[in-house]
Every structure is written in structure tokens, then in C-alpha cells.
Amino acid sequence: MRPFKYTRATTLPSAIKELSGNAQSRILAGGTNLLDLMKEDVERPEALIDITHLPHSAVKSLSQGAAKSGVLLDALGKNSETANHLLIRSQYPMLSQAILAGASAQIRNMATNGGNLLQRTRCPYFYDVAMPCNKRTPGSGCGALEGFNRMHAVFGWSDKCIAVHPSDMAVALAALDAKVLAQNEAGQQRRLTFDEFFRLPGDAPEKDNNLQHGDLITGIELPASNFADHSYYAKVRDRSSYAFALVSVAAGLQLNGKQISDVRVAMGGVAHKPWRALTAEKMLKGKEATEANFKAAAKAEMAAAKPHEYNKFKIELGERAIALALTNALNYGS
Amino acid sequence: MSEENQNPDLTDDEKRLFADLMPEDLKEIMDSGFNRRHFLKLMSIGGASVLAANLLGAEQVLARPLATEQAAATAAIENGVKLSFNINGASRSLTVDSRMTLLDTVRERLQLTGSKKGCDHGQCGACTVIIDGQRVLSCLTLAATCEGKKVTTIEGLANNNQLHPMQEAFIKHDGFQCGYCTPGQICSAVALLGEAKKGDASYVTSNIKQTGSAQQLSEDEIRERMSGNICRCGAYPNIVAAIMEVHSGKPVDQHFNFAG
Numbered sequence: 001m002r003p004f005k006y007t008r009a010t011t012l013p014s015a016i017k018e019l020s021g022n023a024q025s026r027i028l029a030g031g032t033n034l035l036d037l038m039k040e041d042v043e044r045p046e047a048l049i050d051i052t053h054l055p056h057s058a059v060k061s062l063s064q065g066a067a068k069s070g071v072l073l074d075a076l077g078k079n080s081e082t083a084n085h086l087l088i089r090s091q092y093p094m095l096s097q098a099i100l101a102g103a104s105a106q107i108r109n110m111a112t113n114g115g116n117l118l119q120r121t122r123c124p125y126f127y128d129v130a131m132p133c134n135k136r137t138p139g140s141g142c143g144a145l146e147g148f149n150r151m152h153a154v155f156g157w158s159d160k161c162i163a164v165h166p167s168d169m170a171v172a173l174a175a176l177d178a179k180v181l182a183q184n185e186a187g188q189q190r191r192l193t194f195d196e197f198f199r200l201p202g203d204a205p206e207k208d209n210n211l212q213h214g215d216l217i218t219g220i221e222l223p224a225s226n227f228a229d230h231s232y233y234a235k236v237r238d239r240s241s242y243a244f245a246l247v248s249v250a251a252g253l254q255l256n257g258k259q260i261s262d263v264r265v266a267m268g269g270v271a272h273k274p275w276r277a278l279t280a281e282k283m284l285k286g287k288e289a290t291e292a293n294f295k296a297a298a299k300a301e302m303a304a305a306k307p308h309e310y311n312k313f314k315i316e317l318g319e320r321a322i323a324l325a326l327t328n329a330l331n332y333g334s
Numbered sequence: 335m336s337e338e339n340q341n342p343d344l345t346d347d348e349k350r351l352f353a354d355l356m357p358e359d360l361k362e363i364m365d366s367g368f369n370r371r372h373f374l375k376l377m378s379i380g381g382a383s384v385l386a387a388n389l390l391g392a393e394q395v396l397a398r399p400l401a402t403e404q405a406a407a408t409a410a411i412e413n414g415v416k417l418s419f420n421i422n423g424a425s426r427s428l429t430v431d432s433r434m435t436l437l438d439t440v441r442e443r444l445q446l447t448g449s450k451k452g453c454d455h456g457q458c459g460a461c462t463v464i465i466d467g468q469r470v471l472s473c474l475t476l477a478a479t480c481e482g483k484k485v486t487t488i489e490g491l492a493n494n495n496q497l498h499p500m501q502e503a504f505i506k507h508d509g510f511q512c513g514y515c516t517p518g519q520i521c522s523a524v525a526l527l528g529e530a531k532k533g534d535a536s537y538v539t540s541n542i543k544q545t546g547s548a549q550q551l552s553e554d555e556i557r558e559r560m561s562g563n564i565c566r567c568g569a570y571p572n573i574v575a576a577i578m579e580v581h582s583g584k585p586v587d588q589h590f591n592f593a594g
């Protein structure tokens with residue numbers, strides 16, 4: 001690991017000021033991804049600003065009185081405390097499941113909510129500094145495009161990058177219409193939808209998201225959810241635990257009798273960002289909640305997929321995973 | 335150290351020879367008292383090959399923990415961070431390189447070599463320790479971030495000669511073969527008991543919305559919750575049995591199945 005200067009931040013503004021003062025500085029929170037990348041010589045920060053000692057609360061209810069108006073996840077809340085918070089387990093069970101589907105118990109105890117969104121792709125060509133990678137070294141090419149691309153994207157990729165976002169938590173957050181709160185040196189607060197926050201690789205895959213250097217994520221806001229009764233996070237992977245998703249699906253149904261009055265479907269392991277399955281959602285809204293309708297919507301969603309040499313299986317797998325997640329959401333807890 | 339330290343420094347020529355052989359370590363050798371007399375003795379006995387062999391010994395000496403904090407302060411530590419934390423009930427203060435992981439700190443500086451370095455990338459769980467009641471990976475934790483924290487390693491679980499029940503259960507159920515992953519497995523399992531008592535859920539919990547009560551874990555639950563600890567010998571059935579016995583408080587039979 002290359003030498004770096006370590007600073008223990010005592011306040012949020014001082015952390016942001018320190019971050020803004022050096023383009024080669026990075027925020028250290030859980031460190032589970034950043035330290036690994038530093039050991040691999042992929043990340044080479046000159047300075048780390050440790051924010052783990054700043055006070056934080058895991059989850060805060062935004063409700064006033066009887067009106068349900070969502071929750072705020074503190075950026076520094078640990079993944080494990082967020083997943084096990086009673087508000088999240090009872091009102092956003094899909095989010096608890098998604099967090100608990102990711103990584104291991106040890107890593108979830110370390111990793112923060114903000115850091116989870118900012119983790120980098122696990123594309124092996126990104127990790128291996130001997131390989132070309134436009135995300136790591138812009139202009140060097142993409143090793144995965146013609147390489148071993150079994151884990152890679154089938155939606156929204158460009159010829160510059162076919163990497164996928166590795167987070168499970170972010171897939172559920174996308175389905176739940178979460179917003180990312182970020183603060184900069186001037187003290188300005190921004191509230192970004194997931195569409196505004198994440199981006200597709202396009203011609204600049206080195207940028208995972210639309211934050212600027214000096215922006216710090218302070219929280220994640222979730223609107224009140226109508227999906228607590230019928231939701232599920234399905235994850236398909238090479239091992240039954242502790243592996244990144246080949247395909248994952250967060251599904252939520254709001255039912256009026258048998259009719260679907262509202263529906264959310266988001267996918268992981270298929271794109272540079274958590275992928276909202278808008279085609280499937282549109283097809284299902286107003287329809288009856290039946291397995292046949294789930295399958296038809298899943299097929300329509302995956303029809304737009306563009307696979308690579310080694311990940312053609314993700315099309316059928318995606319269809320089955322969407323149908324499975326919706327079926328389990330329908331029957332969950334009953 | 336002894337009278338050898340009072341000898342004069344190496345000559346410039348001798349330093350150059352050292353620098354050629356071990357450029358990285360010259361400064362440390364100079365600081366450590368590997369001195370002229372020792373150097374000349376080596377050269378007179380049998381030339382450079384003997385010197386090289388003895389340098390290996392010297393390097394091992396240098397790799398030992400610094401004996402006192404005074405020694406730590408005098409050694410040049412780049413980007414040094416002062417750190418005080420509690421390890422297995424004892425307060426320790428030391429200065430660490432900012433890059434130093436907690437794992438390297440407990441192993442190389444505090445002589446607690448129970449925690450193991452398996453992959454050093456957070457994939458195997460051999461380095462698992464407990465910080466403030468939470469199981470974490472010490473290979474992905476910078477020591478500098480542990481200021482004021484309470485760290486428990488495998489060495490801190492027993493009460494004098496009385497092993498922790500989880501340690502006893504691992505022995506009873508033969509929950510290891512080579513033993514390299516065992517300290518991490520046991521630390522992880524001890525923290526798992528606390529999580530289950532709090533009612534924490536896992537991905538295989540049947541209804542995540544049911545909250546509030548202590549979890550009676552199934553074998554599937556234990557396997558899922560222990561998935562961050564890899565055992566290359568494949569002692570998993572015995573590890574699960576050991577954890578189940580401590581978790582349930584009832585004796586657990588060992589059962590074996592031949593692969594179909």
C-alpha cells in the first residue's frame with residue numbers, strides 16, 4: 001500500500017473541507033472496499049479522512065404524528081444496524097433482505113450506508129492493474145468486452161465499459177425510490193434521485209456516479225412505503241451465500257384485492273447501476289397478480305437485454321428471477 | 335542491548351556493501367545496533383554468502399516487535415498515528431504507520447498472533463476479531479481508526495485457564511483440521527451468539543418482519559451467518575455442530591453423511 005496521510009475528522013464540515021482541499025484525498029468510512037482497492041494499487045489516495053468517529057444515528061423516522069412520511073438512513077449507519085432496525089424490518093423488509101443478502105456478517109458490521117452506494121465494481125479487469133480498464137485508467141480500453149464477461153452487464157453498457165454495480169442494498173433502494181442527500185464545502189445540501197445519482201458508463205466509465213469531488217453523502221431518504229406487505233429480494237449467485245449476484249431482483253407489490261395497484265421491480269448484476277425494470281412495472285400495473293402475468297412481464301423486460309459472449313444465460317436467469325421475486329413478494333409472510 | 339552497541343558505526347564502504355545487499359533495510363540495520371563489530375566478524379568468517387545467511391537472521395530480529403514504546407518513537411514511522419485502545423482488557427498506546435492494519439498491529443506489534451492473515455482482502459474471515467461487541471475483519475480495519483475502541487481477539491476469550499464455551503465446543507466437536515481459520519471462526523461464532531440473542535435477522539430468516547425475540551437458530555441459519563468464515567479443510571459440519579451446541583445449550587450429536 002502506498003503511503004498516505006491520515007486525518008481523524010472531528011466534525012462533518014471539517015471533513016468536507018479537508019476532502020475539498022486535495023483532489024487526491026478520499027473519505028474513509030467502513031473501508032471494506034477502499035482499503036482492499038488500496039492494497040491492490042487500484043486506489044492511490046494521498047490522504048484519508050476518517051469519518052467513522054463522527055456521531056451518527058442508524059435510522060431516523062421522518063413521520064410526524066400519525067402521518068407516515070418515510071425514514072432517513074444516516075450515511076454512517078452500519079449496514080447491519082440498518083438491516084436489523086425495527087422500522088426497516090417492519091416497513092421496508094425488502095431493504096433488510098437486500099442488505100443481508102450482501103457480503104458477510106463481518107463486512108456488514110463495518111460497511112456504511114453511504115459507502116455501500118459508493119463501492120466500486122468487482123469487475124476483475126478493474127481490479128487487475130496489469131489489464132486494460134477504462135474505469136481504472138481512462139483510455140486504456142475494456143478487457144471485459146472481449147474477455148471473460150460472465151459477470152457483466154446486459155443493460156445500458158457502452159463499448160467503453162460493461163461492468164456492473166455490485167451492491168444489493170442499492171437495488172432495494174432503487175425499487176423504493178430512495179434519494180441520496182449530499183453536502184459540499186459551501187454547506188449546500190443536494191437531494192438526488194437514484195436516476196440523478198447513478199449513471200451509465202457512456203464515454204466516461206471512470207465516473208460511477210454524478211457526485212463531484214468534495215461532495216459527501218450525509219444520508220439516504222426513503223419515502224413512506226406501500227410495499228411492506230408484499231415484497232421480496234431474490235438473489236441468484238454461484239454460492240448460496242457470500243458471493244456477488246449474477247442476477248438479483250427487488251420486487252414490491254401493492255394490491256387491491258387481486259389487482260396490482262402499484263409495483264416496483266429493480267435488478268442487480270445486470271447494469272452499471274441498479275436497474276429499474278420499468279417495462280415490467282408498466283406491464284403489471286392494473287393487472288391481476290398471477291404467475292402468468294409475472295412471467296410475461298419478466299420476458300418483456302429481458303427482451304431488451306444485450307448480452308456478451310459468456311453471459312447470455314443472464315437473459316433466461318433474469319426472466320426467472322423477476323418471476324420468482326414477484327411470486328415470493330405476493331406470498332411473503334403468508 | 336549489550337556492549338556491541340557501543341562500537342563505532344560502519345565505515346562508508348561497509349555501508350555501501352550493505353546498501354547493495356539490502357538497500358531497503360540499511361537504515362533499520364543502522365538503527366538497530368547491527369554494528370561494525372558484528373559486520374566485520376561476518377566478513378572475516380566467510381565472505382558475502384555467510385553475510386547473506388546471517389542477514390536473514392538479522393532480518394528476523396528486525397521483524398520482531400519493537401520492545402518498548404521508546405523504541406517505537408525513535409524508529410522512523412512514515413505518517414505515524416498515535417493510538418490508544420483496549421485490547422483483551424489491557425490499555426495499549428502505540429504509534430503506527432497510517433497504513434498499518436489492525437491485523438498487522440496485533441500480530442506484529444502486540445505479539446498476539448492468534449488472529450490469522452489468510453487472504454488479507456476480506457474474503458476468508460481468518461482475521462475476524464470483535465470490536466465493541468461486533469465481529470469485524472481486522473485485515474480491512476486500519477489500526478488508526480481503532481482509537482478508543484475495545485478489541486477482543488481469540489487470546490481474550492478464555493478466562494485465565496478456563497476456555498470460552500465456544501472454544502471447548504470446537505475441541506469437543508473437532509471443529510477444525512489444520513486450525514488456521516479457527517481463531518476467526520471462534521471469534522465470529524461468539525459474536526453470532528450475541529446477534530441471535532438480540533433477535534438479529536439473516537437472509538434465510540423465514541419472516542424478516544417478525545422482530546423482537548431472540549432467535550433460535552436452525553443449522554441453515556448458522557451456515558448463512560457463518561458464511562464469512564471459510565474453512566479450506568471443510569470442517570463445516572463440525573463447526574456448525576459446535577456452534578449449535580453452545581447456542582442451544584443442549585448436547586448436539588455429530589452426524590456424518592457420505593456424499594451421494
